[in-house]
Amino acid sequence: MATLSKRRPENLPGPFYVDSSCIDCETCRILAPQVFGEDRIGSFVQKQPESAQETFQALQALVSCPTASIGTEDRLDQQEAKASFPRKIQDNVYHCGFHSKSSFGAFSYLILREEGNVLIDSPRYLPSLAEKIKDLGGIRYHFLTHRDDIADHEKFHQEFGTQRIIHEGDLSALPEAEIVVRGNEEYLLAEDLLILPGPGHTRGHSTLLYKNEFLFTGDHLAFDPKRERLIAFRNACWYSWEEQTKSMRNLEKYDFEWVLPGHGHPTHSHKEKMKELLLACVSWMESR
Numbered sequence: 001m002a003t004l005s006k007r008r009p010e011n012l013p014g015p016f017y018v019d020s021s022c023i024d025c026e027t028c029r030i031l032a033p034q035v036f037g038e039d040r041i042g043s044f045v046q047k048q049p050e051s052a053q054e055t056f057q058a059l060q061a062l063v064s065c066p067t068a069s070i071g072t073e074d075r076l077d078q079q080e081a082k083a084s085f086p087r088k089i090q091d092n093v094y095h096c097g098f099h100s101k102s103s104f105g106a107f108s109y110l111i112l113r114e115e116g117n118v119l120i121d122s123p124r125y126l127p128s129l130a131e132k133i134k135d136l137g138g139i140r141y142h143f144l145t146h147r148d149d150i151a152d153h154e155k156f157h158q159e160f161g162t163q164r165i166i167h168e169g170d171l172s173a174l175p176e177a178e179i180v181v182r183g184n185e186e187y188l189l190a191e192d193l194l195i196l197p198g199p200g201h202t203r204g205h206s207t208l209l210y211k212n213e214f215l216f217t218g219d220h221l222a223f224d225p226k227r228e229r230l231i232a233f234r235n236a237c238w239y240s241w242e243e244q245t246k247s248m249r250n251l252e253k254y255d256f257e258w259v260l261p262g263h264g265h266p267t268h269s270h271k272e273k274m275k276e277l278l279l280a281c282v283s284w285m286e287s288r
């Protein structure tokens with residue numbers, strides 16, 4: 001729970017505030033960009049919500065904040081914001097909300113499929129979220145992009161009997177995984193689901209390509225909206241930048257329209273534009 005006594009002085013006066021426990025994960029700035037701003041310490045309220053829509057988005061950020069660092073002076077009803085997750089991104093692809101501190105606030109996603117739903121990385125486990133997912137058909141596969149974002153996988157496994165999937169390079173973080181991806185070749189999980197091993201950020205990082213349209217990238221690839229370019233995190237590369245650059249070049253073989261990262265903005269463009277952005281990202285990586 002956010003505490004008023006730890007309220008950051010940078011917050012604009014008014015009902016919403018961020019306290020000093022913020023870990024600067026960016027979630028609130030993505031979900032409610034008008035309300036939350038950034039400085040060198042983390043997030044703060046740069047503008048108090050003025051419309052019902054801004055208040056709703058600020059409450060979505062509040063319930064998704066991994067460290068419960070967002071508070072309100074008076075108690076506001078959070079039920080509608082909680083019930084809005086999973087939140088549709090496009091077609092049958094959803095953002096789960098309820099980010100987990102143990103994943104440093106990473107995004108997680110849900111794909112609804114007749115052949116069985118797929119959870120990508122892990123939100124915080126909440127009984128109310130699990131109920132919503134149950135109503136949406138449960139979870140068949142739980143794809144973990146890498147070792148850092150596995151959070152509450154065990155609780156989802158207990159609830160849904162998920163088949164957890166991770167690459168062997170990160171298996172030590174999840175030795176109980178039901179499906180282990182080995183080597184560097186693509187792994188066809190189903191006709192519409194292709195796992196692409198992509199060592200670099202960690203040894204066992206993988207991405208997931210759904211229908212040659214949605215690429216779930218974990219901490220491998222993200223989008224910088226200020227510079228409008230695809231990026232990789234040079235300062236958060238835990239295994240090998242050279243390997244990550246090679247893995248990025250490997251992505252040039254595939255078509256996708258969406259980049260759905262663990263950290264940063266879910267991003268859409270047409271396939272040719274994505275290819276162009278990817279090539280620019282690889283060139284930049286090779287120059288580092």
Ligand code: SF4
Binds near residue numbers: 022025061065068069
């Ligand atoms: S969501 Fe929470 S932890 Fe993340 S940047 Fe916002 S206030 Fe900080």
